[in-house]
Amino acid sequence: MIEAHQLTKRYGEKTAVDRLDFTVRPGTVTGFLGPNGAGKSTTMRMIVGLDAPTAGSVAVNGRRYAQHSAPLQEVGALLEAKSIHPGRSAFDHLMAQAYTHGIPRRRVDEVIGMTGLEKVAKKRAGAFSLGMGQRLGIAAALLGDPATVMLDEPVNGLDPEGVLWIRNLLTGLAEEGRTVFVSSHLMSEMALVADHLIVVGRGRLLADTTVEALVRDAGGDTVKVATADPARLRELLAGSGVEVSGRAGSEELLVTGLEARDIGIRAAEHGITLYELTPRTVSLEQAFMELTRDEVEYHGTTTVDEKQGSAA
Numbered sequence: 421m422i423e424a425h426q427l428t429k430r431y432g433e434k435t436a437v438d439r440l441d442f443t444v445r446p447g448t449v450t451g452f453l454g455p456n457g458a459g460k461s462t463t464m465r466m467i468v469g470l471d472a473p474t475a476g477s478v479a480v481n482g483r484r485y486a487q488h489s490a491p492l493q494e495v496g497a498l499l500e501a502k503s504i505h506p507g508r509s510a511f512d513h514l515m516a517q518a519y520t521h522g523i524p525r526r527r528v529d530e531v532i533g534m535t536g537l538e539k540v541a542k543k544r545a546g547a548f549s550l551g552m553g554q555r556l557g558i559a560a561a562l563l564g565d566p567a568t569v570m571l572d573e574p575v576n577g578l579d580p581e582g583v584l585w586i587r588n589l590l591t592g593l594a595e596e597g598r599t600v601f602v603s604s605h606l607m608s609e610m611a612l613v614a615d616h617l618i619v620v621g622r623g624r625l626l627a628d629t630t631v632e633a634l635v636r637d638a639g640g641d642t643v644k645v646a647t648a649d650p651a652r653l654r655e656l657l658a659g660s661g662v663e664v665s666g667r668a669g670s671e672e673l674l675v676t677g678l679e680a681r682d683i684g685i686r687a688a689e690h691g692i693t694l695y696e697l698t699p700r701t702v703s704l705e706q707a708f709m710e711l712t713r714d715e716v717e718y719h720g721t722t723t724v725d726e727k728q729g730s731a732a
């Protein structure tokens with residue numbers, strides 16, 4: 421469990437993390453999303469005591485990181501892949517950490533197996549590819565068999581096989597009841613692995629929600645209907661959880677809370693002619709951009725206004 425209360429970090433004039441309140445719960449994968457420079461890495465560094473908050477606090481498994489007597493056994497973190505002595509083998513790197521933390525050699529062999537590094541464990545880490553470096557970083561994070569696992573951009577630079585492997589690993593760790601907190605700026609990737617999302621922009625909390633709710637709130641389940649008899653169709657569709665909007669005099673309606681299929685069936689049953697029946701598809705990427713459009717630090721010139729399928 422990770423609990424942040426009014427967590428804040430300022431670097432001079434710059435507020436990197438701005439009064440964040442959130443809880444990351446065990447048993448699920450929680451995605452930590454935000455555009456570049458949103459404050460994700462700074463937040464993660466504060467969680468493991470590598471940076472001190474300017475104000476507020478953050479606790480892991482009930483205590484500040486530094487208050488744990490065996491922090492490696494509480495939280496395993498991958499913050500920067502390849503922060504490893506290049507001349508040392510993967511095995512020696514892990515053994516050195518295990519020795520200094522009273523972790524048995526058996527566990528080193530275990531994490532090497534879990535991360536698929538058996539064949540390269542005795543090779544110099546300096547010669548590792550990015551993907552192997554990520555695996556080694558994850559092996560180190562898992563070494564203390566921690567209840568909380570935190571990974572900063574773990575899929576960066578990985579090939580599809582590596583991405584799939586990380587996805588399965590994270591899901592498995594959550595199923596074992598661990599707290600899994602993973603940052604990314606790729607919504608599409610997070611959607612596949614995370615159940616819950618914490619979204620930040622310019623250091624501030626923008627959403628603490630599920631993938632499903634994020635898409636719904638961005639208008640993901642809206643259906644555009646054009647009909648010969650909008651007034652009658654409105655009456656027919658009305659019901660709990662259903663919202664119908666549309667300008668007076670217009671043949672177009674926007675419906676949320678019903679599938680296009682159900683709208684079509686109901687219209688047919690009552691002999692109402694439809695001219696158009698279009699589910700509005702909001703991709704997760706669009707939902708994310710919608711949410712963060714005013715919070716992006718470094719704008720390109722063409723990205724955020726290119727919304728497709730918008731019926732608003």
Ligand SMILES: Nc1ncnc2c1ncn2[C@@H]1O[C@H](COP(=O)(O)OP(=O)(O)OP(=O)(O)O)[C@@H](O)[C@H]1O
Pocket residue numbers: 431434435436454455456457458459460461462463605717
């Ligand atoms: N040591 C530092 N000194 C000054 N400013 C910093 C420092 N570390 C981070 N920042 C600034 O704080 C803001 C948040 O940075 P951070 O690296 O936490 O964002 P991020 O969400 O992890 O971004 P990315 O996705 O690009 O890694 C940025 O504007 C960054 O320039």
